Amino acid sequence: MKKLNNMTIIVLAGITLLFSCQPSVKKELMLNPLFSNHMVLQEQEEVAFWGEYSAEKEVSVKASWGAEQTVSSDKEGTWNLTLSTPEAGGPHEITIETRDSTITLVDVMVGEVWLASGQSNMEMSLSGYMPLEPIDNYKEEIENAKYPEIRTFNVLKEISSSKKENVIGEWLVCSPETAGDYSATGYFFARKIHKELNVPVGIIHASWGGTEAEAWISKEGLNEFPEMLREIESFDEEFIETWVKQFDQIPVSFSMEDFEKLDLGDSEILRNDFDDTEWPKVTVPHENCLSTEFIPDVESSFSLNGVFWYRNKFNIKNVSSDYVLYMGAIDDGDITYINGHKVGSMWIWNENRIYTVPSDIMKEGENTIVIKQFDGGGGSSVKGPMFLENENGESINIEGEWRALFYGDIRGRSIIKYGFEFQDQLKKRPELVNMAGPNELASSLYNGMIHPLIPYTLKGAIWYQGESNVGRAKQYQKLFPAMINDWREQWNHEFPFYFVQIAPFFHGNELSPALRDAQRRSLITSNTGMAVTMDIGDSISIHPGNKQDVGDRLARLALANDYGADIVASGPLYKSHTVFGNKIILEFDFSGGGLKTVESGLSGFEVAGDDRVYVPAIAKISEEKIEVFATTVSEPKYVRYAWRDYIVGTLFNKEGLPGSPFTSED
Numbered sequence: 001m002k003k004l005n006n007m008t009i010i011v012l013a014g015i016t017l018l019f020s021c022q023p024s025v026k027k028e029l030m031l032n033p034l035f036s037n038h039m040v041l042q043e044q045e046e047v048a049f050w051g052e053y054s055a056e057k058e059v060s061v062k063a064s065w066g067a068e069q070t071v072s073s074d075k076e077g078t079w080n081l082t083l084s085t086p087e088a089g090g091p092h093e094i095t096i097e098t099r100d101s102t103i104t105l106v107d108v109m110v111g112e113v114w115l116a117s118g119q120s121n122m123e124m125s126l127s128g129y130m131p132l133e134p135i136d137n138y139k140e141e142i143e144n145a146k147y148p149e150i151r152t153f154n155v156l157k158e159i160s161s162s163k164k165e166n167v168i169g170e171w172l173v174c175s176p177e178t179a180g181d182y183s184a185t186g187y188f189f190a191r192k193i194h195k196e197l198n199v200p201v202g203i204i205h206a207s208w209g210g211t212e213a214e215a216w217i218s219k220e221g222l223n224e225f226p227e228m229l230r231e232i233e234s235f236d237e238e239f240i241e242t243w244v245k246q247f248d249q250i251p252v253s254f255s256m257e258d259f260e261k262l263d264l265g266d267s268e269i270l271r272n273d274f275d276d277t278e279w280p281k282v283t284v285p286h287e288n289c290l291s292t293e294f295i296p297d298v299e300s301s302f303s304l305n306g307v308f309w310y311r312n313k314f315n316i317k318n319v320s321s322d323y324v325l326y327m328g329a330i331d332d333g334d335i336t337y338i339n340g341h342k343v344g345s346m347w348i349w350n351e352n353r354i355y356t357v358p359s360d361i362m363k364e365g366e367n368t369i370v371i372k373q374f375d376g377g378g379g380s381s382v383k384g385p386m387f388l389e390n391e392n393g394e395s396i397n398i399e400g401e402w403r404a405l406f407y408g409d410i411r412g413r414s415i416i417k418y419g420f421e422f423q424d425q426l427k428k429r430p431e432l433v434n435m436a437g438p439n440e441l442a443s444s445l446y447n448g449m450i451h452p453l454i455p456y457t458l459k460g461a462i463w464y465q466g467e468s469n470v471g472r473a474k475q476y477q478k479l480f481p482a483m484i485n486d487w488r489e490q491w492n493h494e495f496p497f498y499f500v501q502i503a504p505f506f507h508g509n510e511l512s513p514a515l516r517d518a519q520r521r522s523l524i525t526s527n528t529g530m531a532v533t534m535d536i537g538d539s540i541s542i543h544p545g546n547k548q549d550v551g552d553r554l555a556r557l558a559l560a561n562d563y564g565a566d567i568v569a570s571g572p573l574y575k576s577h578t579v580f581g582n583k584i585i586l587e588f589d590f591s592g593g594g595l596k597t598v599e600s601g602l603s604g605f606e607v608a609g610d611d612r613v614y615v616p617a618i619a620k621i622s623e624e625k626i627e628v629f630a631t632t633v634s635e636p637k638y639v640r641y642a643w644r645d646y647i648v649g650t651l652f653n654k655e656g657l658p659g660s661p662f663t664s665e666d
Helices: 006-020 138-143 185-198 226-234 237-242 254-262 425-427 445-452 473-491 513-526 548-562
Strands: 040-042 048-053 058-063 068-072 078-086 090-099 102-118 150-154 171-175 201-207 250-251 283-284 307-315 325-327 333-338 343-348 355-357 365-374 387-390 395-397 400-411 412-418 460-464 495-502 528-531 573-580 583-589 594-597 605-608 618-622 624-628 638-641 651-653
Touching: 006 185, 040 201, 068 078, 090 412, 102 185, 102 473, 150 185, 171 624, 185 201, 185 460, 201 445, 254 333, 254 343, 283 307, 283 325, 307 395, 307 412, 325 333, 333 355, 343 355, 400 425, 473 495, 473 513, 495 548, 513 528, 513 573, 528 548, 594 618
Parallel strands: 040 102, 102 201, 102 460, 150 201, 460 495, 495 528
Antiparallel strands: 048 078, 058 068, 058 090, 090 102, 150 171, 250 412, 283 400, 307 365, 307 400, 325 355, 325 387, 333 343, 333 365, 387 395, 400 412, 573 583, 583 624, 594 651, 605 638, 618 624
């Protein structure tokens, strides 16, 4: 071995001293926003608590009920610990201390904590989707929402191609002033639990309308879905980020008020003499904003989301009276102008536009109409019919060829502004640059909205989703249980998971029954339950207003399975069948006090032979079983119930809970 001389030893010692004396990065004491005033912690548990501070420094957490823990942060400055919680009650205080800072959390409750997630029917607030889709009796419900021990944490919508560590949101104490922002399903679930158990209830609400199940699953949870994994792995985030940085980015929130304040070329585009001849020609109305229409010479075709401008000219002979402008739905919102004057604006993706156009802003001869459209993701469209009409019934068609400009992408909470000057660069735009739609990339909502919640201690989860996976029932039968198991693995906790079977609605394709059956079959997953809604659907609204019964039925599952209540948790669920001659005898779980039907009797049952050609069947209740037969099927083999997009259920138990649709086919 080579011997070191004294000088070498001194140099090495100096290097060692230099590195050992390097100051650690100083960070302020920070908590995940979940840990804030008015929070609810799960009772009688070792609950997770975490945050950030300077590297390798002590952090102490002390609760007013006597629990205390001290831990050192790691080399990156992150720290985590567990804190023992008492029986339900409060309010309490929790103090987080370091050598140079203190955070005190007040009005902390200890009770039952549930995660509420899914798509629009879970997102639907206690006010509803106004004005066309209100929650039943919403005014009275909000006025009477005086439950200070019920709290909700609404997770701000966030799409991400990588796992986020923090969410944006705050705990809201339930009152008539705040209840309108609660998930209606989450609120009615919490209210039932609170009233029955007399304990505080916290709902962490993370949902997004129109989302597919795969958006909510981690990359690790998609191992059985290689096509989704390939999309994730081929997503070049570094390249996209580099491309985006060359443009201005304008922070926004998704509200009409914010967009109306923004000048996105308005001062020029609204002028009647503005020259739009260089803009692409687009046929309006249209069902989708495609890259091939809005970006000249682009080769691949994909959907765009963001800010769009449309301009068109029309001629008027008679301006002696006001006109009414009729347009179809504009997804998500629009501000519409005629001759530079605003005539209307709406932020409702599925409602037709009807705007009054005063006669004094129009002129004989040529007039200009301009539409400023905003779309935050999930498909974009400007629908017809589109025309103006006066009180004399004189009509002016404005459909056809318009000039249009794709002004900017929506990326997260910002607009990527291309404006006029960067239009030529859009030819090189990466297809997934905006990630505006949560369904653009699997795991996007898990990364942005679920991962930051882990490992916050939960009692369980409630879920309302499935409409966006209609048409892929066979896949959903694997995908949905994969999501449940994925969340449990990520939390390292096999918590109860209760979900809502999608309600009857006239989709127009008869594909939703298979999705409902896939949900029913998901009950093979341990510690799950399903709330059936076959009696509270709406043929013309995918967002039925009766969320009271939805929340109540989810709560029944929790009360029966997790809180020891002696109640029937579910409506009848198909268990098995036996063939006797030309009859099929059906048996059910959750018959409760007995099977019953509506006044008009059982309907919606069908049978088929080997040919799988189903015909309507006669069904009757017999000794807590159901006999089904059809005179035209002498050798029945298969049976199904309520196999329609929209149908009103006729099968119940005596507790008033509806039976689930099913098919006996594998």
